Amino acid sequence: MSEVGNLLIHWIGQASPWLSAIIITVGLMQNTVYLTQLVIAFAELRRHRPDKRSTRLWAGVSEVAPPISLLVPAFNEEATIVENIHSMLALQYPSFEVVVINDGSRDQTLEVVIAAFDLKPIDRSYERSAEHKAIRGLYGSPRYPNLVVVDKENGGKSDALNAGINLSRSPYFCAIDADSLLEPDALLRAVRPFVDDPERMIAVGGTIRIVNGSTVRAGKVVEVGLPRHILPLFQTVEYLRAYLMARLALSRLGILILISGAFGIFRRSAAVAVGGYSHGTVGEDLELVLKMHRHHREHGIPYRISYLPEPVCWTEAPQSTRVLARQRIRWQRGALETFFKHKTMLFNPRYGRLGMVGLPLMMIEDVMGPPIEILGYLLIPLLVVTGILGWEYFLALMALTIVFGIAISVLSLVLEEMELRRFPHARDLAVLMLAAVIENFGYRQLNNFWRVVGYWRYLRGAQGWGRMVRTGFRVAP
Amino acid sequence: MAFLKAIWLISLCMAAASIVLMMVLILWRLVRDAAARRTGKRRSEVTQVLLEALEQPTSDTMPEVRIATRDLPILDDVIGELLDVVTGQMRGRLVDILRSIGAETHAIQSLRHGSVTERRRAARTLGLFRSPAGADALRRALDDPHVDVRIAAAEAISSTGVAIALPDLVVSLRIGVEPPSRRLRKIFRWLAATQVDALLALLRTAALPRVKMLAVDALAHSIDYRAVEAILAVSGDASDELRAEALRGLSVLGHPAALPAVQRGLTDPAWPVRAQAARCAGRIGFAQTGNEVAHLLHDDAWWVRYRAAEALLALGGPSAALLHQIAGEASRAGRIAQLVLAEKAAA
Numbered sequence: 001m002s003e004v005g006n007l008l009i010h011w012i013g014q015a016s017p018w019l020s021a022i023i024i025t026v027g028l029m030q031n032t033v034y035l036t037q038l039v040i041a042f043a044e045l046r047r048h049r050p051d052k053r054s055t056r057l058w059a060g061v062s063e064v065a066p067p068i069s070l071l072v073p074a075f076n077e078e079a080t081i082v083e084n085i086h087s088m089l090a091l092q093y094p095s096f097e098v099v100v101i102n103d104g105s106r107d108q109t110l111e112v113v114i115a116a117f118d119l120k121p122i123d124r125s126y127e128r129s130a131e132h133k134a135i136r137g138l139y140g141s142p143r144y145p146n147l148v149v150v151d152k153e154n155g156g157k158s159d160a161l162n163a164g165i166n167l168s169r170s171p172y173f174c175a176i177d178a179d180s181l182l183e184p185d186a187l188l189r190a191v192r193p194f195v196d197d198p199e200r201m202i203a204v205g206g207t208i209r210i211v212n213g214s215t216v217r218a219g220k221v222v223e224v225g226l227p228r229h230i231l232p233l234f235q236t237v238e239y240l241r242a243y244l245m246a247r248l249a250l251s252r253l254g255i256l257i258l259i260s261g262a263f264g265i266f267r268r269s270a271a272v273a274v275g276g277y278s279h280g281t282v283g284e285d286l287e288l289v290l291k292m293h294r295h296h297r298e299h300g301i302p303y304r305i306s307y308l309p310e311p312v313c314w315t316e317a318p319q320s321t322r323v324l325a326r327q328r329i330r331w332q333r334g335a336l337e338t339f340f341k342h343k344t345m346l347f348n349p350r351y352g353r354l355g356m357v358g359l360p361l362m363m364i365e366d367v368m369g370p371p372i373e374i375l376g377y378l379l380i381p382l383l384v385v386t387g388i389l390g391w392e393y394f395l396a397l398m399a400l401t402i403v404f405g406i407a408i409s410v411l412s413l414v415l416e417e418m419e420l421r422r423f424p425h426a427r428d429l430a431v432l433m434l435a436a437v438i439e440n441f442g443y444r445q446l447n448n449f450w451r452v453v454g455y456w457r458y459l460r461g462a463q464g465w466g467r468m469v470r471t472g473f474r475v476a477p
Numbered sequence: 478m479a480f481l482k483a484i485w486l487i488s489l490c491m492a493a494a495s496i497v498l499m500m501v502l503i504l505w506r507l508v509r510d511a512a513a514r515r516t517g518k519r520r521s522e523v524t525q526v527l528l529e530a531l532e533q534p535t536s537d538t539m540p541e542v543r544i545a546t547r548d549l550p551i552l553d554d555v556i557g558e559l560l561d562v563v564t565g566q567m568r569g570r571l572v573d574i575l576r577s578i579g580a581e582t583h584a585i586q587s588l589r590h591g592s593v594t595e596r597r598r599a600a601r602t603l604g605l606f607r608s609p610a611g612a613d614a615l616r617r618a619l620d621d622p623h624v625d626v627r628i629a630a631a632e633a634i635s636s637t638g639v640a641i642a643l644p645d646l647v648v649s650l651r652i653g654v655e656p657p658s659r660r661l662r663k664i665f666r667w668l669a670a671t672q673v674d675a676l677l678a679l680l681r682t683a684a685l686p687r688v689k690m691l692a693v694d695a696l697a698h699s700i701d702y703r704a705v706e707a708i709l710a711v712s713g714d715a716s717d718e719l720r721a722e723a724l725r726g727l728s729v730l731g732h733p734a735a736l737p738a739v740q741r742g743l744t745d746p747a748w749p750v751r752a753q754a755a756r757c758a759g760r761i762g763f764a765q766t767g768n769e770v771a772h773l774l775h776d777d778a779w780w781v782r783y784r785a786a787e788a789l790l791a792l793g794g795p796s797a798a799l800l801h802q803i804a805g806e807a808s809r810a811g812r813i814a815q816l817v818l819a820e821k822a823a824a
Contacts, residue, residue: 024481049594064659125786125816127779196624197656392481399488407488410495417502426506433499 016379016388023376024393027400029364034408037249038415044252045244045309045419057188058092061195067095068187068265069168073160074100074178078107081178082116087219088176089147093187097146099164100178104133104154117144124148130162130276138167157261158277158284165276168268175285177262181211181219181314189311190265193304200304202270202292205251205259206311207243209422210236212319221314226428231324232317234439237432241412244309244420251307255358257293259305261285263313270296270303281341283334290342293358297351309420325450332454335366370451373401377445402440409436520551527559530574531567552580553587553598560605572605581606585614588630596626604633612639619649628660635667643668643675653685665695673701680707686716693719697726705732712738717747724750728757736763743769748778755781759788767796774803774810782810786817 070088074081081100088098102110113119119139133155140148152163161175172194176182183189186206193201212227227233250256259266261284271277274291277284289305296303318324339362346363348355380397383389413432416422423429556575563571575581580602587599600618603611616639618630631650634641646668647653652661669676673696680692689711696704705727712723724742727735735757742754743766755773758766770792773785789800804814 024484028484061660063663066659123816123819125783125813125820127783129779195659198659199656390478392478392485395485396481399485403485403488403492407491407495410492410499414495414499414502417499417506421506426503426510429499429503429506433496433503437496 012379012383013388016383019375019379020383020389020393023372023380024396024400026364026368026372027376027397027404030369031400031404031408033361033364034245034404037245038408038411040249040252041245042415042419044248045415049419057185057192061188061192062094064195065094065188065191066172066194066198067097067170068093068191069164069170069173069268070096070098070187071161071164071168071173071175072098072100072178073103073157073164073175074105074109075103075154075157075160076105076107076109077178078105078109078112081109082112083219084178084181085113085117085147087181089144090184090219091182091187092184093191095170096187097148097168097170099148099150099168101150101152101160101164103152103156103160110149110151113149114139117141117147117149119147119149122148124167126167128166129272130165131279132159132162132166135163156279158279158281161284162276165268165271171268172265173268173271174263174265175261176313177315179316180208180262181216181221182263183312183314184220186263186311186313187265190263190308193306193308194265194267197304200302201306202267202296202303203259203264203289203305205247205256205264205305205307206313207309208239208260208262208313208315210239210317211314212317214314216314224422224424226423226431227317227319229319230435231319231321231443233431233435234443235317235324237409237413237436237439240416240432241409243307244415245408245412247307248309250358250361251305253353253357254304255354255361256305256307257290257354257358257362258286259289259307260313262315263311266292281334281337282330283338286334287338287341290338293354294342294345294351297354321446325453328447328450329454329457332366332370332451333458335362336455336458339363339367366451370448371455373448374445374452376401401444405440405444406437409439412436516551519548520555523548523551523555524558527555527571527574531563531570552578552583553595553602556580556602556605557598560601568605575602576606576608581608581611585610588614588618588626593623593626596621596623597629600626600629600633604637607637607639615639616641619646624651624655624658628658628664631664632660632667635664638671641668643672643679647679647683647688652691653687657687657691661691662694665691666698669695669699669701673699673703677703677707680711686714686719689714689719690722693722693726697729700730702730702732705730705734709734709738713741717750720745720747721749721753724753724757728753728760731761733761733763735761736765739763740766740769743773748776748781751776752778752780752784755784755788759784759791762792764792764794764796767792767799770796771799771803774800774813775808779813782813783817786813787821789814790817790821 072085072088085098085100100113102113119141122138122140124138133153135150135152137151138148139151148167150163150167152160165173172191174187174190190204190206193204210227210232211221212229212232213225214221215223215225227236247256247258264285270292271288274288274295276288278287278291281287292303293305318327339359342359345351345355346359351359376397380389380393384391384394410433413429413436417429423432552575559571560568584599584602587595588603591599596618600615603615612634615630615634619627619634621627621630627650631646650661665676676692676696676699680689680696683689683692693708693711696708708723708726708730711719712727714720714723720742724738727738739754739757739761742750742757745751745754751773755770758770767789770785770788773781776782776785786800789796800814800818803810804818805811
């Protein structure tokens with residue numbers, strides 16, 4: 001063996017106790033965070049069990065529910081946009097408008113919407129409070145007085161949303177993906193925190209659920225089912241963990257920093273105060289919420305940002321490895337861009353619990369977690385095989401990744417079943433439990449690998465969203 | 478090394494425990510599903526019994542309805558469902574039937590001993606009965622530890638006209654101390670139907686702007702012109718929000734006595750107040766403020782410019798002509814005038 005090779009082995013031998021200690025410590029920290037989140041989420045669900053019946057919600061809040069503008073950015077959505085707009089116009093909510101923003105689509109998105117809703121060019125006065133590319137035209141129709149379509153030059157999702165913010169007239173806006181389906185009562189449920197605490201509440205996130213395998217009729221999920229493909233099934237478990245466990249717990253602690261771009265309601269003035277969505281990032285949803293936190297903390301303005309488990313938005317999960325990889329790489333890049341942009345908040349007491357707990361948690365989960373876990377998979381087995389480390393290290397690595405991973409995924413499912421029971425059949429629970437176990441053998445590692453790729457792309461300064469291939473909802477006959 | 482082994486053993490125990498727990502829950506779900514089918518059947522039966530009683534020809538005698546004691550908890554849900562669809566005289570009859578089967582007594586007990594959801598539902602149910610016992614229970618519920626139950630009780634009290642001293646309600650609902658729910662507006666508007674004098678007194682004596690704002694909103698929606706003077710009195714308050722609320726209230730009342738407050742509001746340092754003043758001028762039709770409103774087309778705040786343009790159009794006559802004239806200018810004022818004119822023409 002060459003001298004360099006010997007040196008390398010020597011160095012690894014010297015550094016291995018430290019590297020293994022770091023890998024084990026980060027793994028322990030991650031699992032402690034998850035278990036704490038589970039306990040907090042459980043307590044929170046016990047305190048606020050959602051009312052199943054929307055008629056009661058209507059009776060309770062419809063008279064005092066504030067107007068909301070639904071902002072729907074659309075880029076090359078000609079296949080589904082008309083049905084989705086119909087479904088949005090049919091939402092149960094006393095006062096809302098739908099603002100569809102055609103972000104320079106290259107297909108017939110604008111044309112099909114104009115034809116379907118008999119739209120004509122209109123003028124609408126608006127305040128240019130957030131930056132966006134030029135608007136080419138506005139369209140409306142007396143037949144659909146609460147529908148406005150904006151045609152603008154292509155500038156990306158954040159740019160389209162900024163145009164929507166400017167054109168919206170309501171004190172609140174709801175950002176929703178054009179390919180997502182809102183439950184009919186989702187707005188009514190999501191607005192509740194704004195009704196209860198209108199002075200402080202600035203943003204509310206709802207739950208995103210995977211529609212693959214469910215039956216959709218007239219833009220509405222009529223029968224909840226499980227995905228038939230393995231990747232969307234794993235993502236169902238992942239979403240349960242991310243929303244029911246993590247976001248609920250972070251919301252309870254007042255450090256929720258991500259409201260999904262697919263469904264969130266924001267106070268317009270609070271979003272405008274931070275200049276709306278940022279350009280040049282693929283994590284615009286995360287960035288907006290963090291900016292809002294930061295602005296309110298820096299100016300000493302009391303505020304709240306909440307997550308609710310019950311308002312549901314259905315979205316299609318990628319079922320091909322390639323598309324999923326692109327999505328996860330993008331999410332990781334977005335997380336890193338936002339984290340490093342706001343790194344001065346980290347461990348900064350000026351930002352209270354957000355700086356001392358919220359950002360450090362993000363550092364453990366998004367910044368340190370993925371590369372260290374991958375390093376662990378590569379290094380520890382090698383060191384154990386070469387006799388540098390004892391087999392206990394390998395067991396600890398497996399415990400902290402796979403075995404604890406199983407426990408946490410299954411416990412998220414336990415939480416769902418104990419408090420919400422949204423999966424209609426016992427058989428679904430059994431399938432999900434199995435998925436919660438299996439996902440830790442391969443899928444978890446693949447995910448971490450994609451996140452490390454995202455890391456690499458972030459470091460290289462890559463841009464762009466990548467293409468999402470939609471397979472379409474399963475439509476009822 | 479023992480530490481690493483401990484991690485392994487703890488993780489194994491946790492994973493095994495979580496799987497066992499989940500399996501128990503899956504079995505429990507099977508049991509629950511069977512129970513839910515039975516409860517659903519019983520609920521249908523209870524609903525059927527109530528609907529049949531409701532459909533009997535109206536007479537002096539109350540139809541005899543029998544509901545098993547074990548089905549009383551189901552009633553909470555059934556009542557909620559029926560109330561969403563039954564209105565008018567039928568609703569009164571439903572209330573009589575429910576009282577005869579002991580639903581009121583059950584609701585009083587639930588309001589005292591139930592979970593938060595049960596207490597909230599019970600408060601809503603008790604609001605139907607308008608009985609002294611129910612009213613007492615609702616008044617007690619105003620001191621409930623959970624805000625949702627307190628508000629549900631206040632809604633039941635205010636919607637049914639149960640006598641309650643407003644200052645006591647302000648204290649019970651911790652208005653001004655805790656974040657103000659929008660639902661308080663609904664409660665105060667209902668109270669305005671029977672308690673205008675008390676609201677006027679509250680507006681005069683309350684110390685907190687939040688309480689005064691609720692009173693202003695409720696009084697404005699009472700359309701009782703005694704409120705005009707009281708609202709005018711707070712239209713120059715130090716709180717921006719209260720001044721804006723006062724102008725909002727005055728535009729609802731639409732009384733000509735609001736003119737001085739509107740004129741003052743048009744030059745207020747706070748932009749939300751100026752926007753409300755412009756809106757109020759347009760709604761009430763204060764044509765004499767046309768020039769002052771037109772001046773606001775140059776305001777820095779977009780909402781003020783927009784409301785001013787809307788107001789000029791609403792004022793009509795010379796004011797609308799002024800708006801058309803300004804629309805010809807190549808300025809910020811001209812731009813908003815053009816767009817509002819185009820928008821309204823399209824509408």
